[in-house]
Amino acid sequence: MRKIGDAVTRRAYAARWDAWKATFRAPRVLNVAFRTTRSGGTIGPVRIEIHGRELPGRDCCGHTEVAVGVQCGREVVNARPADADEIVWAFDVDDVHGRDGAPDVRGPFVHGRPGARFLYLSWGGVAPDGQRTMFRRAKLMLDPDLLAAAAGATLTGALGLTMADGTPVCAAVRPPRIEWSVRSG
Numbered sequence: 036m037r038k039i040g041d042a043v044t045r046r047a048y049a050a051r052w053d054a055w056k057a058t059f060r061a062p063r064v065l066n067v068a069f070r071t072t073r074s075g076g077t078i079g080p081v082r083i084e085i086h087g088r089e090l091p092g093r094d095c096c097g098h099t100e101v102a103v104g105v106q107c108g109r110e111v112v113n114a115r116p117a118d119a120d121e122i123v124w125a126f127d128v129d130d131v132h133g134r135d136g137a138p139d140v141r142g143p144f145v146h147g148r149p150g151a152r153f154l155y156l157s158w159g160g161v162a163p164d165g166q167r168t169m170f171r172r173a174k175l176m177l178d179p180d181l182l183a184a185a186a187g188a189t190l191t192g193a194l195g196l197t198m199a200d201g202t203p204v205c206a207a208v209r210p211p212r213i214e215w216s217v218r219s220g
Contacts, residue, residue: 080127080128080129080130081127081128081129081130081140081182081185081186081187081188081189081190082125082126082127082188082189082190083125083126083127083128083144083154083189083190083191083192084123084124084125084189084190084191084192085105085122085123085124085125085154085156085175085191085192085193085194086121086122086123086191086192086193086194087103087121087122087123087124087156087194087195087196088120088121088193088194088195088196089195089196089197090103090117090118090119090120090122090196090197091117091196091197091201091202091203092117092118093116093117093118093160095117095160095201095202095203096160096170096171096202096203097162097163098159098160098161098162098163098168098170099160099161100116100160100161100167101116101117101158101159101160101203102114102115102116102117102158102159102160103115103117103122103156103157103158103159103196103203104124104156104157104159105124105126105144105154105155105156105157106144106146106154106155106156106157106172107126107143107144108143111157111159111169114159117158117160117196117203122196126142126144127142128140128141128142128144128145129141129142130182130185130186130187133149133150134149137149137150137179138179138180138182138183138186139152139179139182140152140177140182145177146174150179151176152176152177152179152182153174153175153176153177153207154174154175154177155172155173155174155175156172156173156175156196156204157169157171157172158170158171158172158173158203158205171202171203171205172205173203173204173205173206173208174206174207174208175192175194175208175213176207176208176209176213178210178215181215181217184217185217187219188217188218188219189217189218189219190215190216190217191215191216191217191218192213192214192215193213193214193216194208194212194213194214195212
């Protein structure tokens with residue numbers, strides 16, 4: 036019986052490790068970054084600006100120190116106090132053509148599946164128990180036709196961030212609740 040630490044065992048495991056590692060080599064960059072090259076591939080960056088106005092204030096929905104930020108992956112970034120006059124977030128996304136040739140965007144700020152992309156605005160504050168929590172999110176829906184018009188330009192969304200009942204905007208936000216426009220350059 037062999038000991039686990041003897042030289043023969045180490046050589047055997049090393050050979051198996053090398054063989055296993057070779058089967059899981061990282062794909063070449065071209066295969067990962069440009070999977071859609073047959074139908075167009077990456078075109079370039081699109082600048083997205085979100086202009087929020089009419090904020091609900093620092094105390095709402097039973098929370099204090101309320102702030103709103105844009106969600107990048109699973110993390111909320113650029114959180115701003117909810118008592119400002121206006122908030123502007125700006126970031127870049129990649130403008131691409133999907134496998135079907137339709138306009139699409141990708142990047143850490145973009146969520147959802149192709150044809151149903153959106154951006155998250157997340158609301159957080161200090162709950163009555165003293166814990167800081169996220170208590171509400173809004174999905175800013177991106178229209179594929181609008182994405183086609185925004186290729187190589189700046190896509191600007193303007194919206195009021197307070198609902199009629201005085202609470203922060205939430206759920207899926209589509210026009211006319213948000214006003215999208217395209218600005219060249």
